[in-house]
Amino acid sequence: MTTTTMTRAGAAVTLRGVSRVYGRGTAAVRAVDNVTLEFPRGGWTAVMGPSGSGKSTLLHCAAGLERVDGGQVLLGDTDLTAIGDRALTALRRTRIGFVFQSFNLIGSLTAAQNVALPLRLAGRRPRGAEVRDTLAAVGLADRARHRPRELSGGQQQRVAIARAMVTRPEVLFADEPTGALDSSAAHVVLDLLRQMADAGQSIVMVTHDPMAAARADAVVFLRDGRVVDRLVGAGPREVADRLAGWEAGLGQAGLGQAGLGQAGLGKARR
Numbered sequence: 445m446t447t448t449t450m451t452r453a454g455a456a457v458t459l460r461g462v463s464r465v466y467g468r469g470t471a472a473v474r475a476v477d478n479v480t481l482e483f484p485r486g487g488w489t490a491v492m493g494p495s496g497s498g499k500s501t502l503l504h505c506a507a508g509l510e511r512v513d514g515g516q517v518l519l520g521d522t523d524l525t526a527i528g529d530r531a532l533t534a535l536r537r538t539r540i541g542f543v544f545q546s547f548n549l550i551g552s553l554t555a556a557q558n559v560a561l562p563l564r565l566a567g568r569r570p571r572g573a574e575v576r577d578t579l580a581a582v583g584l585a586d587r588a589r590h591r592p593r594e595l596s597g598g599q600q601q602r603v604a605i606a607r608a609m610v611t612r613p614e615v616l617f618a619d620e621p622t623g624a625l626d627s628s629a630a631h632v633v634l635d636l637l638r639q640m641a642d643a644g645q646s647i648v649m650v651t652h653d654p655m656a657a658a659r660a661d662a663v664v665f666l667r668d669g670r671v672v673d674r675l676v677g678a679g680p681r682e683v684a685d686r687l688a689g690w691e692a693g694l695g696q697a698g699l700g701q702a703g704l705g706q707a708g709l710g711k712a713r714r
């Protein structure tokens with residue numbers, strides 16, 4: 445875990461007053477409620493919060509997978525809320541990578557073919573070396589011809605990361621990337637993400653796991669669709685305590701009153 449956050453100038457993704465509402469009238473749920481937030485360029489940010497706090501919705505809005513109902517989402521300088529569906533689709537294929545908890549690989553394709561898919565979708569003919577190098581970067585050079593069912597869960601997730609990275613996206617988004625993995629496979633995936641972040645890749649990751657969140661440079665906490673807290677350079681214990689406080693509905697002030705953990709009332713430390 446690095447305690448200093450080495451980020452390049454500017455934000456990778458900027459959310460300004462972003463809201464996403466599901467349903468209407470009395471049934472309306474403000475899944476994301478007026479969130480203003482920057483995900484730094486070249487930094488790894490974890491997003492945590494109680495179940496239903498809006499983490500996945502926020503990630504989908506930030507990645508342009510879902511349209512917002514209010515506010516602005518900027519990828520670098522590009523306002524995703526101001527571009528049409530075709531431009532957004534093209535942008536998603538070239539400038540964003542997305543990794544899901546359940547890998548979402550295509551079972552009938554080999555690992556190499558899965559990795560080549562985003563290039564083909566973007567209208568490019570993949571060069572063999574490009575796909576090979578990307579698989580090698582996730583430690584799977586020798587599994588190129590395997591199909592997903594012939595790979596372990598951890599290996600499948602590494603293929604999914606290679607697929608997300610083959611277009612060299614500005615931001616890699618990951619929704620619970622270790623949620624379906626045992627702890628040793630999770631470690632391998634988290635080591636890989638750490639290595640990528642150290643090499644300058646911007647990463648935004650939703651997770652329930654304090655061990656995973658503590659590998660990131662910063663942790664943002666959501667509750668009821670709002671950003672309520674942030675930690676920088678925190679260890680797993682501190683992250684777990686802070687999450688427990690928000691899950692218990694106590695918040696930071698409540699943590700002090702209830703004597704839960706060591707989270708304290710301080711601002712994020714650097």
Ligand SMILES: Nc1ncnc2c1ncn2[C@@H]1O[C@H](COP(=O)(O)OP(=O)(O)OP(=O)(O)O)[C@@H](O)[C@H]1O
Pocket residue numbers: 466467473474475493494495496497498499500501502
């Ligand atoms: N497609 C949808 N239609 C209606 N409501 C939705 C939809 N998707 C999410 N919601 C609601 O929006 C809120 C936020 O959901 P979201 O999945 O973003 O939370 P989360 O923090 O990722 O939850 P979890 O940790 O359980 O995955 C929840 O109340 C959820 O029920």
